[in-house]
Amino acid sequence: MKTSALTNVYWLVKREFWEHRGGFFWAPVISGGVFLLLNIMALIAGEVLGGSTHFHMTGGLNFDGQLGPDTVGMMGSILDGAMYVTAGLIIMIMAIIMFFYCLGSLYDDRRDRSVLFWKSLPISNRDTVLSKVISAILVAPVIACIVGVVTGLLLILVAACVASMHGLNTWQLLLHAHPLRVALSMIALIPLYAIWALPTIGWLMLCSAWARSKPFLWAVVLPLATGVVVWWLGLMGMFNLGAGWFWMNIVGRLLFSVIPGGWLRNGSALEQLSSQVNDSSGLLDQIGLVHNYATLAAPDLWIGAIAGIAMITAATWFRRWRDDG
Amino acid sequence: MNTAVVTASGLSKRYKNSLALDNASFQIQPGRIVGLIGPNGAGKTTVLKAILGLTDFQGELSVLGLDPRKQRDKLMEQVCFIADVAVLPRWLRVSEAVDFVAHVHPRFDRAKCEAFLKRTKLIPNQRVRQMSKGMIVQLHLALVMAIDARLLVLDEPTLGLDILYRKQFYQNLLEDYFDENKTIIVTTHQVEEVEHILTDLMFIRDGKIVLDADMDAIGERFIEVMVSADQAAAARELKPLDERHVFGKSIFLFDGIERSRLEAMGEVRRPSVSDLFVATMKGTYV
Numbered sequence: 001m002k003t004s005a006l007t008n009v010y011w012l013v014k015r016e017f018w019e020h021r022g023g024f025f026w027a028p029v030i031s032g033g034v035f036l037l038l039n040i041m042a043l044i045a046g047e048v049l050g051g052s053t054h055f056h057m058t059g060g061l062n063f064d065g066q067l068g069p070d071t072v073g074m075m076g077s078i079l080d081g082a083m084y085v086t087a088g089l090i091i092m093i094m095a096i097i098m099f100f101y102c103l104g105s106l107y108d109d110r111r112d113r114s115v116l117f118w119k120s121l122p123i124s125n126r127d128t129v130l131s132k133v134i135s136a137i138l139v140a141p142v143i144a145c146i147v148g149v150v151t152g153l154l155l156i157l158v159a160a161c162v163a164s165m166h167g168l169n170t171w172q173l174l175l176h177a178h179p180l181r182v183a184l185s186m187i188a189l190i191p192l193y194a195i196w197a198l199p200t201i202g203w204l205m206l207c208s209a210w211a212r213s214k215p216f217l218w219a220v221v222l223p224l225a226t227g228v229v230v231w232w233l234g235l236m237g238m239f240n241l242g243a244g245w246f247w248m249n250i251v252g253r254l255l256f257s258v259i260p261g262g263w264l265r266n267g268s269a270l271e272q273l274s275s276q277v278n279d280s281s282g283l284l285d286q287i288g289l290v291h292n293y294a295t296l297a298a299p300d301l302w303i304g305a306i307a308g309i310a311m312i313t314a315a316t317w318f319r320r321w322r323d324d325g
Numbered sequence: 326m327n328t329a330v331v332t333a334s335g336l337s338k339r340y341k342n343s344l345a346l347d348n349a350s351f352q353i354q355p356g357r358i359v360g361l362i363g364p365n366g367a368g369k370t371t372v373l374k375a376i377l378g379l380t381d382f383q384g385e386l387s388v389l390g391l392d393p394r395k396q397r398d399k400l401m402e403q404v405c406f407i408a409d410v411a412v413l414p415r416w417l418r419v420s421e422a423v424d425f426v427a428h429v430h431p432r433f434d435r436a437k438c439e440a441f442l443k444r445t446k447l448i449p450n451q452r453v454r455q456m457s458k459g460m461i462v463q464l465h466l467a468l469v470m471a472i473d474a475r476l477l478v479l480d481e482p483t484l485g486l487d488i489l490y491r492k493q494f495y496q497n498l499l500e501d502y503f504d505e506n507k508t509i510i511v512t513t514h515q516v517e518e519v520e521h522i523l524t525d526l527m528f529i530r531d532g533k534i535v536l537d538a539d540m541d542a543i544g545e546r547f548i549e550v551m552v553s554a555d556q557a558a559a560a561r562e563l564k565p566l567d568e569r570h571v572f573g574k575s576i577f578l579f580d581g582i583e584r585s586r587l588e589a590m591g592e593v594r595r596p597s598v599s600d601l602f603v604a605t606m607k608g609t610y611v
Contacts, residue, residue, distance in 0.1 A: 007429070011425055011429050012429075015421075018418075018421050019414070112414065114412050117412045117413050120405060122399070122401040122431070123401075323379070323381070
């Protein structure tokens with residue numbers, strides 16, 4: 001059978017998914033399920049305690065009284081917002097899983113020596129490392145986004161069921177939600193997320209490929225200790241940029257860039273802009289995307305990405321030559 | 326043109342505080358089964374790692390005409406290895422292993438692998454973590470035997486297996502895998518079990534190749550004589566490698582003494598590889 005680098009990478013990514021089915025797929029699905037269950041429990045509790053008069057639920061929908069025609073348009077964005085929030089939660093869980101996935105990615109198989117099996121196959125180390133990067137910055141986030149939006153959608157359906165028990169025909173309102181658009185706009189953010197997350201992924205994979213033992217300790221303690229030293233030097237006025245800068249741009253970027261949305265920390269002005277137009281979810285999405293991608297203009301995003309790629313390259317080198325004998 | 330599968334000259338490798346390989350030179354010809362035998366820490370695994378491009382070293386090494394340091398990815402299409410029992414990842418299922426290797430290895434024959442697996446008790450959905458050591462090695466062997474490689478490297482492939490699995494392992498290799506186009510290098514401590522399948526023998530000690538010969542040459546060169554007590558002194562004159570005492574007689578192991586001279590002293594026979602090994606490695610751990 002003919003094989004090429006592309007099919008190799010495809011099967012390597014598949015292999016990552018086989019190995020980490022629990023983290024990549026079941027963890028988002030289960031957390032989505034738990035989240036739904038908690039909401040349903042809250043709804044039932046609300047029904048029992050609050051009777052049928054006045055209640056308030058996730059997403060901020062008020063169902064007593066009739067809805068005016070002007071509110072209908074807003075319903076759509078509220079529903080979308082509920083989906084965003086739900087998906088966001090699941091993506092946060094994904095980010096935590098991703099952190100540990102990267103830390104173990106080039107270490108676990110060295111520890112259990114199965115690296116010797118993988119290295120007995122004609123696969124380049126570049127492809128191996130690449131497949132792990134792809135799994136971390138594309139496969140896992142896409143799965144989390146889809147699971148997140150599906151969970152959000154189910155949540156809305158449940159809410160609609162409850163509303164209809166109160167004699168409100170909210171099914172019409174659901175048509176104003178845009179689950180597909182929410183999913184797509186979140187997926188559209190994944191490339192940006194990928195670029196943003198590179199320094200953390202690179203750093204964690206570098207530690208994973210380099211450490212002889214305890215990669216977690218190295219990955220976390222090294223930046224923190226450096227941060228403390230810089231802070232201490234800063235106290236004595238020996239470091240001009242300041243410890244705050246260091247913590248934010250070095251330690252933070254090395255360890256916390258897997259958290260999605262981190263790139264928005266300087267974008268408060270634009271956030272105000274988008275909050276003015278949240279009456280139309282379509283515009284919100286558009287502005288949101290443009291707003292997010294405006295980060296691409298910032299040099300620190302690219303400096304981080306380049307550093308990430310450099311660290312991934314170093315990790316590939318260590319993968320090739322790390323001799324545990 | 327040099328047709329040797331492996332050509333090493335002046336191979337050296339230094340770890341932090343020990344010399345794992347000390348200027349080792351050797352050649353391995355195609356169609357051979359070479360036993361690389363040595364005490365613990367003699368440098369066997371380092372030799373194999375160097376051949377497989379898993380470690381850096383000083384000196385010259387060519388495997389199938391390629392440099393394992395620089396052309397490893399290409400080399401691994403032609404070279405297979407079983408590094409140890411139980412290095413298959415524990416989460417892997419039988420079906421996933423076959424699928425994966427079938428798609429990434431250009432010389433893998435899926436039908437052949439499935440035929441091998443049919444002869445075992447392995448089932449497609451089974452994970453490595455649910456298997457015994459013997460079953461893991463069966464899976465690994467099925468994968469490796471379905472790859473049409475020119476060089477197979479086995480590093481202690483049967484360590485910790487019971488005798489049934491060990492016998493079956495080597496039998497499968499000989500019957501269903503090995504042919505004149507293939508070369509096998511095997512390291513093991515269970516010398517008795519491989520001795521009858523080896524065509525060549527290499528002893529390694531303290532990073533040096535101390536013996537490198539084919540089995541026929543070894544049969545000619547090394548001779549064991551059982552000598553009665555009255556002849557023992559004469560035998561000792563000939564500087565034997567080793568002397569043992571059994572039932573009041575002395576067994577001497579000689580290197581390169583004419584057979585006819587030894588036959589005059591007593592019963593002559595071919596030494597076992599393990600006796601030869603013990604004699605050659607005397608004093609290693611002292």
